[in-house]
Amino acid sequence: MAEFVTRAENTRRLIVIVVCVILDTLFIAGGILWFKNASDIENGEKNSKSIVRLQAKVKELEDANRASEQNVIEFAQPIGWRTHASWTTDRLVTGALNPEELKSFLNEWAAELNARAPKEGERESMKxxxxxxxxxxxxxxxxxxxxxxxxxxxxxxxxxxxxxxxxxxxxxxxxxxxxxxxxxxxxxxxxxxxxxxxxxxxxxxxxxxxxxxxxxxxxxxxxxxxxxxxxxxxxxxxxxxxxxxxxxxxxxxxxxxxxxxxxxxxxxxxxxxNRDAKSGDAVPKxxxxxxxxxxxxxxxxxxxxxxxxxxxxxxxxxxxxxxxxxxxxxxxxxxxxxxxxxxxxxxxxxxxxxRERREPDGEIVGVENGRQIAYIDLLHKDRLFRGTKFRVYSPQRGGIKVDKAEIEVVEVRESGTSVCAVTRIIDASDPLRVGDRIYNEVFERGRPRYIAIAGRLTGRLSNDEAATLIRKFGDHYQDRVDQRTDFLVVGEGYDGPDGRAGTGDADTSGEDDDPNFRLARDWGVKIILERTLYEYLGVK
Incomplete structure (x- = not known):
């Protein structure tokens, strides 16, 4: 049964609705006015200790401190502390020299200069x-x-x-x-x-x-x-x-x-x-x-x-x-x-x-954080070399690759897993976990490699035997290095006493003799030792 409403009741209800709307409007306007006044008070000139002003002041001080710290770090002439630090007096008040602090600073800078100097056997870059x-x-x-x-x-x-x-x-x-x-x-x-x-x-x-x-x-x-x-x-x-x-x-x-x-x-x-002059005319001395x-x-x-x-x-x-x-x-x-x-x-x-393929090349299947060791699912059959470097990221971050660490292959195995050393931790708050993905922009799982040789191999294989095994393994052997070359194997005259390529005394003359070594250096080709090639080819 429909409700019967009189005209007076309708009028009363309409008045109530109008009054409620007016009151709501007044309350909203009052709230806006109060918020504006509060904001004006917060940002006003008289309120010098407002949160906004304090935050701005803190930011200015942080920027000034960072600039001062950077100036100290980039101090590049170890000829004395007081003279070169005098220009920072507007931000850092300098007092009497502290001999221990000065000694520590100069020792650190000497170590930095020594780190920038070339180590024995290092080769100059194109830069x-x-x-x-x-x-x-x-x-x-x-x-x-x-x-x-x-x-x-x-x-x-x-x-x-x-x-x-x-x-x-x-x-x-x-x-x-x-x-x-x-x-x-x-x-x-x-x-x-x-x-x-x-x-x-x-x-x-x-x-x-x-x-x-x-x-x-x-x-x-x-x-x-x-x-x-x-x-x-x-x-x-x-x-x-x-x-x-x-x-x-x-x-x-x-x-x-x-x-x-x-x-x-x-x-x-x-x-x-003088053509018309007589022969007897006197000629002045x-x-x-x-x-x-x-x-x-x-x-x-x-x-x-x-x-x-x-x-x-x-x-x-x-x-x-x-x-x-x-x-x-x-x-x-x-x-x-x-x-x-x-x-x-x-x-x-x-x-x-x-960039087109930016897909993971493998994943981490085991971690020993205490020893900084990780195990990956790439094996010898995937054409993995010892010394190959990978970057690690977690797949849980919305599908975006955010690097968290870098690893380097130290042992390539035939089955199970290969062993990697953790060489760099980018995000200490996010340790390596099982299931993390690894990738290398130039590594392709199972892709045949282009390999060349510089000098003469002195181990178990001759150059021709090594070339035959490389082709038999499915890779490409090159007589001459070019832009496609992935690895250059160095033999006699290039393996230095510390076990690194190009550190021996004979290397200087060898470099001039073998064009492959010069080309590899210019093209940025990875240089590996003879024994690394044997490990890759499975030569015992």
């Missing part, structure tokens, strides 16, 4: 080779007087010749030389900026193990840009030298021609002026006029012209030699640029392939 070439270009060889003297010495010599210039033209020429050499030096220095050593790409190749392909590609791009900038600086200098040589030759020829014409004109005027000019020209002219010609030839020879050396340096630099472009294209291809 270090570039910086060494820049230093040679600027300062010349370590032994003076041998080869190219260096741009700095050329600039100093040009400035000295500018000071000793006898004529305004010579002074202007050497001023232009100084300006040109200064511009070239600045361009060469600018080319090497941004190539300081980094943890990912140090100056020594033995310290780049485990470097991800993305970081290597970024470093190669920086190196390519540096080589291109250096090539442009050398080309500009060559153009300036060619222009100066052309100008110098033209000016010298013009000066010689002017001197010759002046001498001929003087002789012609003198002969024409001290001739004047054109005769005096002629005698002076006879005495000084040829000597001056000869000196000018000698000086001109000397300057032209110096300019040609400088141009020749710079051209040779530029040719070598262009070859390195083309080589770098080839490497970058190859690494770009490798990176794109790795």
């Amino acid at each position: 270090y080779a570039f910086l060494k070439r820049v230093k040679f270009l600027l300062d010349g060889p370590e032994r003076p007087g041998v080869g190219f003297p260096g741009l700095e010495k050329l600039k100093t010599g040009a400035r000295d010749k500018e000071t000793a210039a006898a004529t305004e033209a010579d002074k202007k020429f050497w001023q232009n030389e100084v300006a040109g050499l200064t511009a070239c030096i600045d361009a060469v220095k600018a080319a090497s900026q941004g190539l300081d050593q980094t943890p990912e790409m140090p100056l020594w190749t033995d310290r780049t193990d485990g470097m991800v392909l993305r970081k290597l590609f970024e470093e190669l791009e920086k190196l390519e840009a540096a080589y291109l900038a250096l090539s442009k600086a050398l080309q500009d200098r060559l153009d300036a030298v060619a222009k100066a040589e052309k100008t110098l030759g033209a000016d010298g020829q013009a000066a010689v021609e002017d001197a010759r014409k002046k001498l001929l004109k003087t002789i012609t005027d003198l002969v024409g002026g 001290e001739p004047g006029g054109l005769l005096s000019d002629l005698r002076k020209s006879e005495e000084d002219g040829p000597k001056s012209v000869a000196e000018k010609e000698i000086e001109l030839k000397k300057e032209l020879a110096e300019q040609r030699e400088q141009s020749k050396r710079l051209q040779q340096f530029k040719t070598e630099n262009d070859l390195r640029v083309r080589d770098l472009e080839s490497r970058i294209n190859w690494f770009r291809h490798r990176r794109e392939e790795a």
